[in-house]
Amino acid sequence: MVKRIVLSILISVLLFSIAANVSGGVKVESLARCPKMEDLIIRPYPDVWAAYAALKAGDIDIIGYELTTDLYEEAINDTNIVLAPVGDLDMYEFDLNNNYTIHSYVGIESPLFGEKRVGFRQAIALLTPKDRFVTDCCGGFADRIDLPMSYLHRGWRNQSYWYEDSTYPYEYDPDAAAALLDATGFVQGMTVNPDWDNTLTWSAEYLRTYPSDHPQRPNQDLDPLEVCIRDDDLRRLCAGNILLDNMLKMGIPCNPSYGDLHDMYDKVMVNMNYHIYTGCWNLRSSPALSVHALYHDDYWSQRGYNYVTGKNESNLGNYPILDAYLHNVHSPPDYATAQAELKKALGYGWGELCITIPLWSTRSFWAYSKNLLGVVSMAGVGLENGYTFMKAYKVDRTAIRYAISHPNAMNIIFSSWSYDYQCLNRMNLHGGLDMPPYDLSIFQAGFVQDWDTDTWIDPDDGINKTKVTRRFRNDGYFAEPVTGNKKANVNGSHYFFSAWYIKQVEGWLEPSFRDVHHIDVVNDFRVDIYFNTSSYWNTYQANGPMLPIDVWLKPPLAYNTTETFVEGTNLTTPGMLNLSGAPVWTNLITVDGDPLNMFTDYNIVKGQLGIFADLADGTVVEVDYWYTGDPTGYTPGNLPWYTIFEGAGMYYATSFTSPGSLTLKCNPYYWMETPPLGEIDFLWKWENGPKPRIGCYGIDIYDVVMQAYAYGSQGTGVPDRKWRPGADVAPSGGKVDIFDIVSTSGPYGYTWGGTP
Numbered sequence: 059m060v061k062r063i064v065l066s067i068l069i070s071v072l073l074f075s076i077a078a079n080v081s082g083g084v085k086v087e088s089l090a091r092c093p094k095m096e097d098l099i100i101r102p103y104p105d106v107w108a109a110y111a112a113l114k115a116g117d118i119d120i121i122g123y124e125l126t127t128d129l130y131e132e133a134i135n136d137t138n139i140v141l142a143p144v145g146d147l148d149m150y151e152f153d154l155n156n157n158y159t160i161h162s163y164v165g166i167e168s169p170l171f172g173e174k175r176v177g178f179r180q181a182i183a184l185l186t187p188k189d190r191f192v193t194d195c196c197g198g199f200a201d202r203i204d205l206p207m208s209y210l211h212r213g214w215r216n217q218s219y220w221y222e223d224s225t226y227p228y229e230y231d232p233d234a235a236a237a238l239l240d241a242t243g244f245v246q247g248m249t250v251n252p253d254w255d256n257t258l259t260w261s262a263e264y265l266r267t268y269p270s271d272h273p274q275r276p277n278q279d280l281d282p283l284e285v286c287i288r289d290d291d292l293r294r295l296c297a298g299n300i301l302l303d304n305m306l307k308m309g310i311p312c313n314p315s316y317g318d319l320h321d322m323y324d325k326v327m328v329n330m331n332y333h334i335y336t337g338c339w340n341l342r343s344s345p346a347l348s349v350h351a352l353y354h355d356d357y358w359s360q361r362g363y364n365y366v367t368g369k370n371e372s373n374l375g376n377y378p379i380l381d382a383y384l385h386n387v388h389s390p391p392d393y394a395t396a397q398a399e400l401k402k403a404l405g406y407g408w409g410e411l412c413i414t415i416p417l418w419s420t421r422s423f424w425a426y427s428k429n430l431l432g433v434v435s436m437a438g439v440g441l442e443n444g445y446t447f448m449k450a451y452k453v454d455r456t457a458i459r460y461a462i463s464h465p466n467a468m469n470i471i472f473s474s475w476s477y478d479y480q481c482l483n484r485m486n487l488h489g490g491l492d493m494p495p496y497d498l499s500i501f502q503a504g505f506v507q508d509w510d511t512d513t514w515i516d517p518d519d520g521i522n523k524t525k526v527t528r529r530f531r532n533d534g535y536f537a538e539p540v541t542g543n544k545k546a547n548v549n550g551s552h553y554f555f556s557a558w559y560i561k562q563v564e565g566w567l568e569p570s571f572r573d574v575h576h577i578d579v580v581n582d583f584r585v586d587i588y589f590n591t592s593s594y595w596n597t598y599q600a601n602g603p604m605l606p607i608d609v610w611l612k613p614p615l616a617y618n619t620t621e622t623f624v625e626g627t628n629l630t631t632p633g634m635l636n637l638s639g640a641p642v643w644t645n646l647i648t649v650d651g652d653p654l655n656m657f658t659d660y661n662i663v664k665g666q667l668g669i670f671a672d673l674a675d676g677t678v679v680e681v682d683y684w685y686t687g688d689p690t691g692y693t694p695g696n697l698p699w700y701t702i703f704e705g706a707g708m709y710y711a712t713s714f715t716s717p718g719s720l721t722l723k724c725n726p727y728y729w730m731e732t733p734p735l736g737e738i739d740f741l742w743k744w745e746n747g748p749k750p751r752i753g754c755y756g757i758d759i760y761d762v763v764m765q766a767y768a769y770g771s772q773g774t775g776v777p778d779r780k781w782r783p784g785a786d787v788a789p790s791g792g793k794v795d796i797f798d799i800v801s802t803s804g805p806y807g808y809t810w811g812g813t814p
Contacts, residue, residue: 090732091533092724093448093708094432097457100481102464102718105290109461110425113139119430119452122442122462122480124422126292127197133425140773140792142424142783145201146340147208147438147498150294152186152301152415153326153337154179156376157368161331162313163281166274169244170333172368172376177242179412182334183228184235185304186415188221195296200418205404206352207345209419210438214345216401219409227409232260236308243269246309249279253306262309282313283333286326290318290463294336297417301334319466319475327474328360337414340476346396347595350388351569353407355381361474363569366414380407389593396594428774428791430458432735435783436495442480445495445740448708449733453789457721465718468699470603471565471689481720482603487534487706487729489553490601494740495784496764501598502742505548505729507531507583507813508750511597514588516575523575524589524596528553529750532583533814535727536606537710539703544727548604548706550579555643556605557587558662559616562640562686567602574600576663579656590664609704611643614687614695618645621683626675634666639685641667646682649673692716731811735787736802738764743809754812757805765802768794 101118103109110129112118114136124146125133133139156179158171169178192200201209204219204226217223239245247267255261268275275281283305287298295316302314315325326335341348351357355375357364368376375381383403390396407413424440426433429452434445450458465478470486473479492504507529514525530553536545546552554577561571573596578586589596610616621637623629628636641662647654647669654660660669667681689695693702699714708730709722733740738761744753768785771778772793781794788797 090726091728091730092726092732093728094451094732095455095458096724098447098484098709098722098724099457099459100484100718100720100722101459101461103461104464112461113425113427116427118427118459118461120426120433120441120450120458120460121424122460122477123424124199124420124440125425127199129425130197130199130423133423134776137774137792138428139425140428140430140783140786141777142426142433142435142441142773143777143781144422144424144435144440145210145438146420146422146440147210147342148338148340148419149203149206149208150200150297150336150338150417150419151206152182152297152417153332153335153366154182154412154414155330155333155335155368156366156413157330158371160284160333161329162284166281167272167371168333169268169280169283172370173411175242176411177238178244180228181235181238181242181244181308182301182305183412183415184231184238185308186228186301186417187230187304188417189230190300191293191297192418195293195300196418196420199421199423200293201421202418203416205408206349206414206416208341208438209421211341211345214397214400216404216409219405228412228415232258232304232308236260236262239266239308243271244280247277247279251306251309253303254309255307258307261307264309265311266309280311282311284331285312285314286322286332286335287314287316288318288322288336288338289316291336291338294338298336319477320464323466327362327365330360330365344595344598346387346390346400347598349400349403350384353380353403353413354384354388356572357569359564361472361566377407377411377413380411380413383407388595389591390595391592392594423777429453431789431791432787433783434495434740437498439495441783442476443495444483444708445733447484448730449735449737462718467692468703468714468716468718469565469689469691469694470605470705471560471563471567471694474566477718481718483707484709484720484722485703485705485707485711486603487548488601489528489530489556489604491598492742494742496739497741500741503744503753503813505531505534507752509597510749513592516588516590521592523592526587526589526597526600527580528585528587530583530585531729531814534706534729535725536704536706537725537727539700539711540713542710542712542723542725545704546606546608547582548729549582550585551582552604552607553577553585554579555607555610556602557600558642558665559605559610559686559689560602562642562665563689565689570599570601576661576668578661604706606704606706607643609702610694611684615689615697616642616684616687618682618684621681623679623681625673625677625679629669629673629679631669631671631673634663634668635679635681637667637681637683637685639683640665641683642686643684644682645684646680648680650678734805734808734810736761736805736808737810738784738787738802750813752813754809756809757802757807761802762799762806765794765799769799770794 109121244266246264249265254263270276288294326332351363386399432449436443462480463477466475467473491501510527512525534548573589573591575588575590703711708728713721736757744751765785768782771781773781774792785794788801
């Protein structure tokens with residue numbers, strides 16, 4: 059009876075609110091352009107246990123990564139801690155170095171090398187008890203995977219190589235692993251194996267040897283495998299040690315090394331001096347783009363995405379057939395083709411070649427204080443997203459305190475770890491498309507107000523390629539570090555400069571810009587991006603941070619110079635100028651003293667300056683331009699933080715102490731208005747009309763339904779099945795109750811954050 063009364067009250071409140079708002083017309087809420095909380099403090103902790111202790115003690119409000127199983131069991135007994143469940147878009151795997159050799163054994167063919175030694179990698183897969191990892195190492199907080207994509211991407215899987223269909227070819231079987239090693243020449247030699255276990259049929263009494271066809275060490279004992287195991291993550295430590303124990307018992311000598319991210323970065327990602335690494339990737343919403351970037355030979359590089367597929371003895375890519383499949387994945391005419399080509403790539407690379415060994419995706423819980431309200435638990439991501447930091451608040455108005463792992467660097471160009479971007483993303487604005495938090499299949503307006511995808515014919519080869527138009531909002535501004543002073547209006551020129559800078563220095567974000575041919579800035583807030591390729595995915599490429607031009611056009615980040623060319627001597631037009639540096643910005647180009655117009659007379663094309671006109675012999679061309687410097691370092695160019703942290707993000711930095719203690723204040727010149735409490739789904743509503751279309755966010759029936767679904771659920775203790783942290787917007791926290799419903803139904807029909 060009580061339940062029926064409560065539901066009747068809810069319905070009455072909702073109907074009254076809707077009727078009132080409809081009769082009076084749609085309301086537009088006037089909101090500040092700033093996160094709801096003025097201050098944010100980001101504090102680094104050595105591990106999740108230290109961060110959890112700080113949360114429990116009341117020193118922080120939110121932990122920036124998932125809990126371990128033991129901490130979850132502890133958290134459900136603390137009524138002041140709220141849990142946010144999330145299935146992550148992540149992939150834990152054993153990274154196998156397929157390269158011909160490694161630095162520890164320079165010139166010695168690796169037992170994991172390419173197609174020639176596929177049997178050895180397959181044997182390692184047969185020694186990998188994935189189900190045990192899920193139960194024993196992850197405590198059940200994981201979903202097993204057999205292909206290099208997150209469990210949430212399972213609709214893209216190749217069903218011929220997936221354990222749920224009983225088709226995975228490398229199910230845990232040590233006896234089969236021993237037989238395969240014997241069959242491929244890695245037989246037992248004469249040296250006693252100190253780890254022999256005579257109770258196991260598959261354990262080797264003697265160390266295994268290189269095959270007789272090995273070019274340097276035929277029939278000699280295997281050199282120890284360099285096995286790199288992360289010890290700052292108990293799950294990876296557990297899985298790595300289990301595999302290590304199995305390999306040692308199998309007669310495969312190993313040299314294990316343990317460490318955290320900082321210990322492993324140079325060894326694995328920079329020097330690639332490893333055989334096996336306990337890796338993890340946070341993946342994109344599209345598995346097609348992730349697999350292409352992680353495993354195509356184009357991305358095999360130090361500090362790059364791909365550190366596994368390797369080169370052969372002639373320094374050519376190991377897997378040209380896989381590269382061909384992945385090329386088709388990256389450049390399909392449509393979605394269906396991308397899916398079909400990806401399934402081919404997965405079957406070849408992981409069903410046959412066993413390039414890496416995918417293990418699990420996490421099903422986890424994030425933890426935060428009951429005093430924190432309005433968080434957004436984004437699908438596949440958790441609480442680490444911009445919606446959370448725009449909307450979350452505390453009733454006492456004190457700063458939100460956010461616990462993260464130590465950043466590896468604070469370099470917006472070269473940082474490659476999620477811990478780094480937990481700081482950097484708070485201060486920077488990106489020039490790509492937005493996604494709502496609960497449906498990652500949708501791209502919607504954000505700072506990019508609208509976009510079109512078209513084609514153009516490249517005159518150099520006559521091929522039809524992709525052209526993408528992006529129209530930016532005109533109400534975003536850079537904020538100066540420390541002071542928060544209003545700086546330049548973010549516009550198309552900033553995108554143009556940022557794109558070429560990122561592309562030229564080949565940093566972590568460069569792959570997104572790799573296929574850009576040229577960019578035209580049509581007006582202050584519109585750019586046309588011309589690609590070298592024709593691909594369905596190009597619409598979502600060329601994304602990166604908007605860099606403030608005045609901050610980055612200075613040594614050591616960039617250098618100014620003037621060069622002179624003479625038609626017929628050191629210049630042939632129309633064509634490219636043979637500049638001494640990679641251009642990112644031009645001050646002035648003159649022809650016999652008369653200035654040329656950018657985008658009509660000249661442009662940066664494929665990373666070089668190109669002149670479009672056919673000049674007469676003897677014409678003098680003078681070029682005043684900026685070229686890329688060296689932005690590497692803990693901060694770009696190792697510049698002081700207060701000179702380089704300028705961004706157009708939702709916050710600006712007020713203090714920073716390495717390795718990641720950061721205090722920030724809200725940027726009142728950010729493009730997005732402060733979200734009202736009643737905004738739950740963050741779905742953008744476009745109005746039909748000419749481009750650029752206008753639109754806004756709005757509180758409508760979908761927000762009410764999401765909250766009503768969660769009504770009565772709680773996130774303290776063991777979270778209810780219907781618990782949605784994003785529906786908990788009003789005090790007291792940790793439960794969705796009548797006060798939360800009123801927060802949404804009261805302002806029903808409000809619109810906010812509209813296009814300027």
